[in-house]
Amino acid sequence: MDFEQSPDHFVGTARVGGKPKKAPVPVKIIVAGGFGVGKTTTVGAISEISPLTTEAEMTSESVGIDDPGQATMKTTTTIAMDFGVLTIDQTLKLYIFGTPGQSRFAFMWDDLIKGALGALVVVDTARIDDCYPAVDYFERAGLPFVVGVNTFNGQMNYNLEEVRWALAVREDVPVLSFDARFRASVRDALLVVLDQALDKAIRARST
Amino acid sequence: MTYPDPDDAAHPARPSVRPFLQSGPSSAGGYRPLPSSEPPAEDQATTLRPFVITSGRTDGADPDIGMETQVTVNHAAMPMRLSPEMRAIVALCGEPHSVAEISARLRLHLGVTRILVGDLRAAGQLDVHVLDNETPDPETIMRVIRGLRAIT
Numbered sequence: 364m365d366f367e368q369s370p371d372h373f374v375g376t377a378r379v380g381g382k383p384k385k386a387p388v389p390v391k392i393i394v395a396g397g398f399g400v401g402k403t404t405t406v407g408a409i410s411e412i413s414p415l416t417t418e419a420e421m422t423s424e425s426v427g428i429d430d431p432g433q434a435t436m437k438t439t440t441t442i443a444m445d446f447g448v449l450t451i452d453q454t455l456k457l458y459i460f461g462t463p464g465q466s467r468f469a470f471m472w473d474d475l476i477k478g479a480l481g482a483l484v485v486v487d488t489a490r491i492d493d494c495y496p497a498v499d500y501f502e503r504a505g506l507p508f509v510v511g512v513n514t515f516n517g518q519m520n521y522n523l524e525e526v527r528w529a530l531a532v533r534e535d536v537p538v539l540s541f542d543a544r545f546r547a548s549v550r551d552a553l554l555v556v557l558d559q560a561l562d563k564a565i566r567a568r569s570t
Numbered sequence: 571m572t573y574p575d576p577d578d579a580a581h582p583a584r585p586s587v588r589p590f591l592q593s594g595p596s597s598a599g600g601y602r603p604l605p606s607s608e609p610p611a612e613d614q615a616t617t618l619r620p621f622v623i624t625s626g627r628t629d630g631a632d633p634d635i636g637m638e639t640q641v642t643v644n645h646a647a648m649p650m651r652l653s654p655e656m657r658a659i660v661a662l663c664g665e666p667h668s669v670a671e672i673s674a675r676l677r678l679h680l681g682v683t684r685i686l687v688g689d690l691r692a693a694g695q696l697d698v699h700v701l702d703n704e705t706p707d708p709e710t711i712m713r714v715i716r717g718l719r720a721i722t
Contacts (some may be wrong), residue, residue: 385656386640386666386699390706390714415674416638419681425578444680446637446670455710458638458673477636478704480711557715564708 389454391458392556393475395486395501397493399512402461403445405485408549409459410447417444419471431540444471446563459553464497472500480560481507483552485543488512488520491529498530511552512540623655623678624685632688632698637670637680639697641687647695656686660695 396402407414419442442463445504449457462475464484476482482501484494494510501508512519512526519540521529527538537559617625643663658676667675673683690696 377692386642386697388710389638389640389668389702390710402647413669417670417673418681419679446674448668448671449717449721451714455717456638456668457712457714457717458669459672460637470579474636478701478706480706480714487583505583507667547722550721554715554718557711557718560706561711561715564711565719567705568708 385454387454387456389456389458391460391479392480392553393479393506394459394461394485395482395494395497395511396465397464397487400464400485400487400490400493400516401520402463402485404515404543405483405511405513405549405552406445406447406459406461408543408546409449409553410446411449414445414447414461417446418442419444450502470538472504476501476504476506479506481509481556481563483556484508484510485508486512486526486530488526491521491526494530498532507538507556507563508534509552509559510538512538513543514540515543528530573656606718609630623653623682624689632684632691634700635684635687635691635698638668640666640668641672642697644665644697645693647693650693650695652690653697654656655682656690656695659683659686659690663696666699 394402394405403414421484426479445461445537447459449459451457460475462472482497484497486494498508498510509534510525510526523538523540530538532538537555539552539555542548584689594704641663642665643660655676655678659672662672662675669683669687670680672678672687675698676683678686687696687698
């Protein structure tokens with residue numbers, strides 16, 4: 364995104380005056396899913412910076428890792444979380460956090476979903492059950508979420524109705540397919556998440 | 571924000587902090603080896619190492635400080651002696667940054683970052699911009715939707 368960096372707006376004047384820049388309001392969307400389903404690709408496709416990685420502590424035994432190629436090698440006690448940023452305007456920033464979808468990471472989800480707009484659960488049809496814990500958790504937490512089947516290899520082993528049946532998500536939870544490699548595709552998936560978030564926010568206001 | 575007193579024998583700062591980091595009930599006689607019933611927790615060393623920067627504290631992070639919470643430097647703050655990690659955080663926050671960005675850019679553990687940011691806030695060095703309403707309002711969501719639609 365280039366338009367927010369137009370040089371003669373208040374980016375420049377804030378420095379001349381020596382005044383601290385006003386901090387933007389942050390909002391966030393969670394991208395959850397099993398190992399290797401394309402979370403980082405999803406985050407990277409939409410983020411205006413290359414995804415950053417932060418490490419969080421993992422107290423339980425770490426068996427799985429975020430790379431199916433080295434599944435037996437890693438024994439560290441920290442887990443990496445990728446995230447990206449999208450500047451909506453000078454006062455609003457969207458953060459996209461990719462988080463492992465396994466239940467043993469649930470200890471960090473409480474923190475993560477606090478104030479989140481919603482979640483995109485990324486699914487690989489070869490390993491649908493990887494995302495059960497995330498779906499369970501978001502359902503119980505009342506966080507709006509969307510199931511996104513990543514078609515990164517150009518094919519799906521099951522159609523969307525079959526995925527919906529396998530996940531047993533409520534009728535009002537959208538199940539869609541997208542391609543994590545393409546920005547427009549990720550954008551459209553996130554727009555569906557935001558639609559759900561908007562519905563919830565409007566319902567919350569009217570009650 | 572209160573932190574447990576590490577010298578308070580009745581309430582050790584943290585049960586899993588390795589014994590020599592806190593004075594135990596019988597510390598009057600100086601260092602004593604642990605009774606053999608408590609084997610040294612070797613696996614905890616790797617877990618705790620990042621928290622040496624926080625003097626072993628792993629809790630006490632301000633619950634207000636989320637991963638996306640924006641942090642800026644407080645230009646009116648009095649200069650004070652800071653650890654290298656804290657200096658790096660203050661230097662970075664000349665521009666607004668989220669806690670997660672600070673953690674990633676300085677390669678600091680996320681939990682450590684939250685504690686240090688909380689300390690710097692308490693010391694008046696940083697402004698932590700806590701949102702008034704935790705749940706996003708429809709207007710904000712509409713702005714995000716419009717912003718996303720605008721990208722190609």
